[in-house]
Amino acid sequence: MIALPKAITFDCYGTLIDWESAVQRFFAQRLAAHNIEGMDARALQHRWEEIQFVSIQERYRPYREVLRDTMHMALDTVQVPYAEEDIEAFADSMGSWEPFSDTREAVLELQKYLKVVLITNTDNAIIAETQRTIGVTFDEIITAEQAGAYKPSHRGFMLARERLGLPVSDIWHAGFGFKYDIVPATELGYTTVWINRQGETRPVDVKETFLVGDMRTLVYVIKGIAASE
Numbered sequence: 001m002i003a004l005p006k007a008i009t010f011d012c013y014g015t016l017i018d019w020e021s022a023v024q025r026f027f028a029q030r031l032a033a034h035n036i037e038g039m040d041a042r043a044l045q046h047r048w049e050e051i052q053f054v055s056i057q058e059r060y061r062p063y064r065e066v067l068r069d070t071m072h073m074a075l076d077t078v079q080v081p082y083a084e085e086d087i088e089a090f091a092d093s094m095g096s097w098e099p100f101s102d103t104r105e106a107v108l109e110l111q112k113y114l115k116v117v118l119i120t121n122t123d124n125a126i127i128a129e130t131q132r133t134i135g136v137t138f139d140e141i142i143t144a145e146q147a148g149a150y151k152p153s154h155r156g157f158m159l160a161r162e163r164l165g166l167p168v169s170d171i172w173h174a175g176f177g178f179k180y181d182i183v184p185a186t187e188l189g190y191t192t193v194w195i196n197r198q199g200e201t202r203p204v205d206v207k208e209t210f211l212v213g214d215m216r217t218l219v220y221v222i223k224g225i226a227a228s229e
């Protein structure tokens with residue numbers, strides 16, 4: 001029987017925050033501003049994320065720098081014009097990106113049963129603003145800035161374990177980004193929850209422990225386990 005964990009570590013952007021809509025909106029605005037037709041904002045988002053995934057594994061640098069540099073690369077690759085202030089505005093807006101409708105209520109409900117912790121690929125200042133935007137106080141927040149590395153590096157996971165003082169057996173890890181979150185958490189022996197909000201196809205041959213489509217369903221899973229103990 002699966003035991004109730006003492007903590008769940010979460011990815012933030014794409015899992016709790018509607019990352020996809022915010023990024024696609026930026027690309028759609030750039031395309032509309034220059035009357036560019038025949039390009040899809042969602043496809044551009046995926047292209048940018050591919051560039052970013054490679055970039056963050058090369059070396060650690062502040063996330064605002066990553067945002068600026070990779071957005072330059074993505075727009076240059078598809079020859080979409082932009083002004084430097086567009087890129088700066090994009091980076092500055094991240095902390096105010098909206099949470100999914102179920103995020104706040106689910107986090108507060110989960111905190112009745114266990115600790116809710118973030119392991120996030122961002123800077124301290126950005127996640128502090130995001131925490132205010134969501135309107136909750138997380139039990140712990142681990143950033144790439146603190147770990148000195150971005151997921152899928154294991155360093156953020158190890159730092160979270162150190163701060164929680166818990167073994168892997170007492171922690172679950174949940175996230176939408178399969179390669180960023182589910183793969184490294186599986187490598188480390190975590191019980192994993194793939195919060196597949198977008199109905200994505202599993203990208204690699206790794207199997208999550210639980211598959212849910214939203215945070216509400218995860219709350220039901222936790223409540224069910226708690227009720228059975």
